[in-house]
Amino acid sequence: MLEETIAAIRPADARALADARAHQDRLTKPPGSLGVLEEVAVRLAGAAGVSPPPMPVPAALAIFAADHGVHAQGVSPWPQEVTQQMVANFVAGGAVANAFAAQTGATVTVVDVGVAADLAPAPSLLVMKAGYGTADLSAGPAMGVPQAVQAVESGISVARSLVEGGARCLITGDMGIANTTASAALISAFTGKDAALVTGRGTGIDDETHTRKVAVVRRALSVNRLGEPLETLAGVGGFEHAALAGFILGGAAAGVPVILDGVIAGAAALVAQALAPAVADHCVAGHRSAEPGHAAALEHLGLRPLVDLELRLGEGTGGLLAHPLVCAAVRVMHEVATFDSAGVTEKSG
Ligand SMILES: Cc1cc2ncn([C@H]3O[C@H](COP(=O)(O)O)[C@@H](O)[C@H]3O)c2cc1C
Numbered sequence: 001m002l003e004e005t006i007a008a009i010r011p012a013d014a015r016a017l018a019d020a021r022a023h024q025d026r027l028t029k030p031p032g033s034l035g036v037l038e039e040v041a042v043r044l045a046g047a048a049g050v051s052p053p054p055m056p057v058p059a060a061l062a063i064f065a066a067d068h069g070v071h072a073q074g075v076s077p078w079p080q081e082v083t084q085q086m087v088a089n090f091v092a093g094g095a096v097a098n099a100f101a102a103q104t105g106a107t108v109t110v111v112d113v114g115v116a117a118d119l120a121p122a123p124s125l126l127v128m129k130a131g132y133g134t135a136d137l138s139a140g141p142a143m144g145v146p147q148a149v150q151a152v153e154s155g156i157s158v159a160r161s162l163v164e165g166g167a168r169c170l171i172t173g174d175m176g177i178a179n180t181t182a183s184a185a186l187i188s189a190f191t192g193k194d195a196a197l198v199t200g201r202g203t204g205i206d207d208e209t210h211t212r213k214v215a216v217v218r219r220a221l222s223v224n225r226l227g228e229p230l231e232t233l234a235g236v237g238g239f240e241h242a243a244l245a246g247f248i249l250g251g252a253a254a255g256v257p258v259i260l261d262g263v264i265a266g267a268a269a270l271v272a273q274a275l276a277p278a279v280a281d282h283c284v285a286g287h288r289s290a291e292p293g294h295a296a297a298l299e300h301l302g303l304r305p306l307v308d309l310e311l312r313l314g315e316g317t318g319g320l321l322a323h324p325l326v327c328a329a330v331r332v333m334h335e336v337a338t339f340d341s342a343g344v345t346e347k348s349g
């Protein structure tokens with residue numbers, strides 16, 4: 001399933017890109033006046049292979065939840081059980097992600113890919129466990145490569161079934177106490193940036209905890225074999241990173257744009273990009289998180305974030321906030337008159 005998905009991902013279509021740029025310049029506005037939004041619409045045209053690209057509605061958020069053995073190293077101030085408690089909150093509709101999803105009309109699907117407990121069944125909860133939390137990545141591999149592949153394929157199948165159900169835009173979400181530690185390790189491994197530069201304060205840690213977190217990330221990078229993308233993922237990643245990488249690949253393979261959330265999605269997108277370099281053509285960076293590793297990941301992916309509101313929450317919140325902007329960018333391509341059709345005189349010279 002993974003190989004087939006990778007093989008189905010096409011780079012941006014040059015003809016659709018050129019058509020979209022030309023169309024932007026015929027619309028009744030000074031060329032370039034919509035700034036970054038013009039580039040967003042052009043990117044979506046390239047990804048879809050047609051200009052104008054389809055409207056990215058309806059949108060579907062998938063929140064991948066998992067626990068982390070590295071939590072035992074004291075890298076997060078929050079107890080591990082907050083992961084499962086927040087899953088219950090998502091399915092009850094009580095989290096920030098639910099409020100933002102309602103605001104933009106996105107559906108919310110929660111996927112247990114490795115929470116360290118059995119959760120109460122709920123209609124919006126999919127159980128696709130690759131394990132009950134990862135092993136401590138600072139002591140050895142977080143998971144086996146077969147487990148990583150299983151979680152990646154879970155993400156692919158969630159993307160596929162959301163698209164089969166009518167979704168025309170996928171938004172990434174995550175929940176997993178201590179997952180900013182695994183994110184920093186993945187980002188350091190894939191970008192080559194030093195652990196100290198990409199390790200942030202997650203949910204809010206003091207200086208002493210931050211120093212310990214950087215040391216934990218360094219240890220993770222030295223005790224694990226970092227080679228093939230899946231080996232690196234299995235060594236220092238989390239089950240939600242693996243599933244998110246699959247979700248991103250699955251959306252791209254299905255021809256549907258994927259709006260990335262924050263640092264966890266950024267780390268997962270690096271895995272996806274290492275497996276299928278063209279995948280970034282199908283992604284939109286929803287926002288830039290306050291986590292320093294996120295900017296490093298986006299730079300490596302060649303993506304420019306749409307929103308910068310100092311968010312540091314995850315769950316998909318930054319991706320959800322960007323969705324109306326992406327919709328507006330595409331709507332312009334469908335609905336704005338051209339100079340010819342509206343009888344507006346173009347600039348001279
Ligand atoms: C109540 C609560 C809700 C959250 N929603 C997302 N996160 C975010 O914070 C966690 C990562 O930060 P760290 O690595 O510092 O533990 C992840 O679960 C992420 O999704 C939350 C964290 C908390 C505490």
Ligand SMILES: O=C(O)c1cccnc1
Binds near residue numbers: 262263264312314
């Ligand atoms: O960038 C994020 O998405 C993020 C930052 C801090 C904690 N959780 C998530």
